[in-house]
Amino acid sequence: xxxxxQTPRDKVTEMGQEVTMRCQPIxxxxxxxxxxxxxxxxxELLAYFRNRAPLDDSGMPKDRFSAEMPDATLATLKxxxxxxxxxxxxxxxxxxxxGGTQYFGPGTRLLxx
Amino acid sequence: QKEVEQNSGPLSVPEGAIASLNCTxxxxxxxxxxxxxxxxxxxxxxxxxxxxxxxxxxxRFTAQLNKASQYVSLLIRDSQPSDSATYLCAVxxxxxxxxxxxxxxxxxxxxx
Numbered sequence: 001x002x003x004x005x006q007t008p009r010d011k012v013t014e015m016g017q018e019v020t021m022r023c024q025p026i027x028x029x030x031x032x033x034x035x036x037x038x039x040x041x042x043x044e045l046l047a048y049f050r051n052r053a054p055l056d057d058s059g060m061p062k063d064r065f066s067a068e069m070p071d072a073t074l075a076t077l078k079x080x081x082x083x084x085x086x087x088x089x090x091x092x093x094x095x096x097x098x099g100g101t102q103y104f105g106p107g108t109r110l111l112x113x
Numbered sequence: 114q115k116e117v118e119q120n121s122g123p124l125s126v127p128e129g130a131i132a133s134l135n136c137t138x139x140x141x142x143x144x145x146x147x148x149x150x151x152x153x154x155x156x157x158x159x160x161x162x163x164x165x166x167x168x169x170x171x172x173r174f175t176a177q178l179n180k181a182s183q184y185v186s187l188l189i190r191d192s193q194p195s196d197s198a199t200y201l202c203a204v205x206x207x208x209x210x211x212x213x214x215x216x217x218x219x220x221x222x223x224x225x
Binding site for chain 2: 043055105106
């Protein structure tokens with residue numbers, strides 16, 4: 001049963017600490033997306049990759065967020081330093097360039113105190 | 114700014130009724146349209162996609178697309194309490210792009 005996996009599932013940290021979230025896309029998918037979901041803003045695209053190359057990170061606060069894809073099986077999203085306003089659920093999704101359908105992972109629930 | 118608009122609801126229907134969920138989008142170049150279902154505390158799950166004008170049926174779900182009116186809808190027939198969730202409409206950005214723009218979702222409650 002192919003699915004996107006994300007770790008950790010829950011993270012509580014203090015303001016100023018570094019947070020790293022990881023995602024393993026579905027094998028064979030060549031696009032990876034990072035989203036943030038809050039009650040106020042809904043689902044927002046932070047960054048996305050095609051064939052491991054970053055294509056759009058315009059939704060990401062550049063001074064504190066970074067996204068990378070060191071290999072085809074791992075995507076990372078880092079926040080340094082974290083702030084309380086970063087508290088949200090972060091989803092990773094993967095897909096292929098044929099069709100455009102995206103499949104979501106279970107999410108990382110982040111709470112920054 | 115590409116936008117996808119949905120009525121936030123909540124939309125409440127009795128069990129067995131038809132639930133109608135609507136979505137409008139601003140980018141005329143959009144080519145792909147998706148409906149996702151999200152249960153509380155869970156991740157979005159794809160229900161249907163539609164690319165062409167008209168209706169597309171899958172079981173109790175029907176997606177309807179009208180590109181001239183920039184309107185897409187989802188009908189759920191014989192609604193069940195298990196259909197209670199938030200439904201997200203998503204539209205691809207910049208015609209042909211795999212990047213999606215999501216609406217904020219409509220919360221549906223099906224009452225037994």
